[in-house]
Amino acid sequence: MGEVMLYSLVTNDVTKYPGDVNGLIDFVGSAGPYRDAIIEQIGDANTSTIEKYLGTPLGKRSCRFVISRNASELSDGYHNTWLRTGTAFTSNGISTNQWIELPCRVESIQSVTVSIWGGEDIVLTEGQDFYVDLSCKYPKIMLGWNMSIMDAFYKYKNMIVDFTGGLYEVDGTVPAPILLAINMATKGFFENPGDGVFNPMENGMNFLLRNYQVPAIGG
Numbered sequence: 001m002g003e004v005m006l007y008s009l010v011t012n013d014v015t016k017y018p019g020d021v022n023g024l025i026d027f028v029g030s031a032g033p034y035r036d037a038i039i040e041q042i043g044d045a046n047t048s049t050i051e052k053y054l055g056t057p058l059g060k061r062s063c064r065f066v067i068s069r070n071a072s073e074l075s076d077g078y079h080n081t082w083l084r085t086g087t088a089f090t091s092n093g094i095s096t097n098q099w100i101e102l103p104c105r106v107e108s109i110q111s112v113t114v115s116i117w118g119g120e121d122i123v124l125t126e127g128q129d130f131y132v133d134l135s136c137k138y139p140k141i142m143l144g145w146n147m148s149i150m151d152a153f154y155k156y157k158n159m160i161v162d163f164t165g166g167l168y169e170v171d172g173t174v175p176a177p178i179l180l181a182i183n184m185a186t187k188g189f190f191e192n193p194g195d196g197v198f199n200p201m202e203n204g205m206n207f208l209l210r211n212y213q214v215p216a217i218g219g
Contacts (some may be wrong), residue, residue, distance in 0.1 A: 007068075028191075043186045
């Protein structure tokens with residue numbers, strides 16, 4: 001069946017603390033205005049770290065999701081398995097008639113591009129080359145374009161999805177457990193600066209965040 005595909009999610013926007021900064025300062029318990037700026041900076045840093053841990057952005061922004069082929073898919077054995085059964089390629093998420101999940105809520109998709117070794121990138125057309133379902137928990141794309149087996153195996157490199165999205169609850173706010181995890185981490189690092197004693201994963205953060213982690217990306 002082969003191994004899973006390789007996934008990455010990137011964004012160029014600067015991550016900021018997603019809640020009320022004054023509420024964060026009160027949670028930490030600042031003793032003076034000169035410390036407020038430090039708390040805000042720690043909150044921003046922890047937000048960025050937690051986004052990487054979850055594998056999904058918290059706030060709405062422009063994102064790029066890349067699905068790449070791994071080393072096992074470049075072997076003749078993998079190719080022959082796919083030719084015999086038609087399942088090895090689809091089991092890893094890149095094939096026609098197979099839904100591909102995106103890692104977070106999506107407001108809109110700007111482009112879907114397939115990169116080809118030794119050739120020009122192919123920009124796909126929505127409604128013709130691919131179809132989308134943005135209403136479910138993890139929005140999905142289904143490829144509808146045709147490509148020969150040889151081209152699919154020897155030339156396909158990765159698929160790139162550019163979209164606007166982020167992790168939100170129905171009312172448009174970051175989920176409360178994630179915000180609490182950021183607050184707890186900020187308080188812990190503020191009270192234990194540079195001594196290595198505080199480990200957020202041993203102080204309840206893992207329990208708060210596990211339901212929001214994207215297994216293929218975060219961790």
